[in-house]
Amino acid sequence: MPGEVREVVWSAFKMEQAIYKPGFPSPLQWTVRAESEPRRRNLFCPGTVFDAVVEKVRIAGAGLAGLTAAYVLSKANRPVEVYEKKSRLLPSSGPHTEGIRNYRERDVLEELNSFGFDLPPFSTVLATIRVSPRARNVIRGPAHYLFMRGREDHTVDQILFRRAQAAGARFHFDEEIDPADADIAATGPPRDGYNILGAGYSISEAGSDLPRDTAYALFDNEVAPGGYFAITPGIGFHSMYSVSWSELDFDRLLARTEKAFDLPWIREIVGSGKRVGRILGRAYVAPDPISGAVRDGTLLVGEAGGFQDAVAGFGFRYSVITGSLAARSLMEGSDYRALLRDTFGLEFQQASAMREKMNHATNDDYDRMIGALGPEISLKEYMKRREARGF
Numbered sequence: 171m172p173g174e175v176r177e178v179v180w181s182a183f184k185m186e187q188a189i190y191k192p193g194f195p196s197p198l199q200w201t202v203r204a205e206s207e208p209r210r211r212n213l214f215c216p217g218t219v220f221d222a223v224v225e226k227v228r229i230a231g232a233g234l235a236g237l238t239a240a241y242v243l244s245k246a247n248r249p250v251e252v253y254e255k256k257s258r259l260l261p262s263s264g265p266h267t268e269g270i271r272n273y274r275e276r277d278v279l280e281e282l283n284s285f286g287f288d289l290p291p292f293s294t295v296l297a298t299i300r301v302s303p304r305a306r307n308v309i310r311g312p313a314h315y316l317f318m319r320g321r322e323d324h325t326v327d328q329i330l331f332r333r334a335q336a337a338g339a340r341f342h343f344d345e346e347i348d349p350a351d352a353d354i355a356a357t358g359p360p361r362d363g364y365n366i367l368g369a370g371y372s373i374s375e376a377g378s379d380l381p382r383d384t385a386y387a388l389f390d391n392e393v394a395p396g397g398y399f400a401i402t403p404g405i406g407f408h409s410m411y412s413v414s415w416s417e418l419d420f421d422r423l424l425a426r427t428e429k430a431f432d433l434p435w436i437r438e439i440v441g442s443g444k445r446v447g448r449i450l451g452r453a454y455v456a457p458d459p460i461s462g463a464v465r466d467g468t469l470l471v472g473e474a475g476g477f478q479d480a481v482a483g484f485g486f487r488y489s490v491i492t493g494s495l496a497a498r499s500l501m502e503g504s505d506y507r508a509l510l511r512d513t514f515g516l517e518f519q520q521a522s523a524m525r526e527k528m529n530h531a532t533n534d535d536y537d538r539m540i541g542a543l544g545p546e547i548s549l550k551e552y553m554k555r556r557e558a559r560g561f
């Protein structure tokens with residue numbers, strides 16, 4: 171038909187997310203007349219075979235989840251527009267180190283690779299030292315992989331951004347959009363709905379004593395109520411901060427964090443290292459993120475959807491996987507929630523149940539929890555014990 175532009179309107183995919191049931195014709199098999207009409211008012215002509223030009227995918231937010239979705243889509247030659255309300259790319263919590271836990275049978279890097287994330291970590295933690303007021307245990311083995319987040323060229327944020335851009339994704343900084351107008355909402359923890367807080371400092375690598383293969387977690391309610399104080403090595407600076415599920419005020423949590431810096435063993439690690447920045451971040455975990463993962467046809471990814479680790483606040487893996495699955499769902503026209511269910515199974519329920527217990531843990535409980543592992547344990551043995559307790 172001369173002059174007629176044939177294309178699939180992206181809202182068809184969104185509609186499929188909302189209404190498609192097996193046995194009914196999928197909107198993906200509908201050819202759509204776009205002509206000059208705006209995206210949301212296109213006409214659908216059911217019954218014609220899919221042979222279309224694909225419309226742009228709009229992503230709100232250029233955090234880890236949005237960047238992953240943009241990278242996966244653009245690599246597959248899908249047109250992508252990413253809108254980021256900040257004027258430049260930077261994780262909401264400022265530059266810091268992030269660890270991905272490697273506590274499953276399948277290596278987590280291999281798992282992330284299967285979702286299109288192939289960045290190498292800058293280091294592998296081989297000694298994870300967990301400390302409570304009266305106990306200490308070392309997990310020996312590759313328990314965490316480390317990545318830098320921030321504005322430097324070597325950080326995950328900048329590498330993914332450059333790759334997505336090189337593959338054709340277009341970024342619009344200083345542009346806030348309504349997540350409901352996006353195909354993928356990757357807007358991070360809701361401003362007023364967060365339920366985990368992180369607060370602490372980055373400490374210069376120079377002068378401090380923290381090998382790149384060693385990380386610490388201190389379990390002490392005085393320092394990190396219902397959470398833990400993390401020490402992770404970095405490139406140029408290390409990250410030292412408290413994560414809490416019950417102290418949700420930055421100033422009060424920072425004041426608690428100071429108590430950690432008074433402990434002799436932490437003073438030794440810091441040495442003459444200097445505080446070079448503050449780490450202040452919010453996070454949001456939903457008890458059942460999968461059921462709320464599609465809102466009015468928009469796919470929620472990362473912390474916008476509450477995809478977080480309820481036990482440790484480790485959202486990196488979830489941001490990458492949900493960003494990638496949302497991209498796949500749009501490309502294949504498959505059901506996003508079904509993909510999530512297949513991938514995560516009962517993970518979120520198990521983590522929530524564990525979090526319930528952790529919320530009531532006293533320092534004595536932490537002593538028992540860590541003391542029970544003995545002074546040293548292999549990662550393999552630790553994983554066996556985790557499996558036995560359900561998470």
Ligand SMILES: Cc1cc2nc3c(=O)[nH]c(=O)nc-3n(C[C@H](O)[C@H](O)[C@H](O)COP(=O)(O)OP(=O)(O)OC[C@H]3O[C@@H](n4cnc5c(N)ncnc54)[C@H](O)[C@@H]3O)c2cc1C
Nearest residue numbers: 231233234235255268269347358368451472473484485486
């Ligand atoms: C201090 C700290 C330490 C952490 N450490 C670890 C760790 O060691 N391991 C781990 O696995 N996880 C860790 N996490 C969690 C992990 O960083 C997050 O789960 C993950 O980065 C969330 O990514 P996201 O893309 O969902 O959200 P965000 O990174 O928050 O990105 C959302 C983006 O959307 C933008 N935005 C918001 N609204 C709009 C809008 N309307 N329009 C346009 N743009 C918008 C924001 O400006 C932001 O850039 C840590 C988190 C914090 C705070």
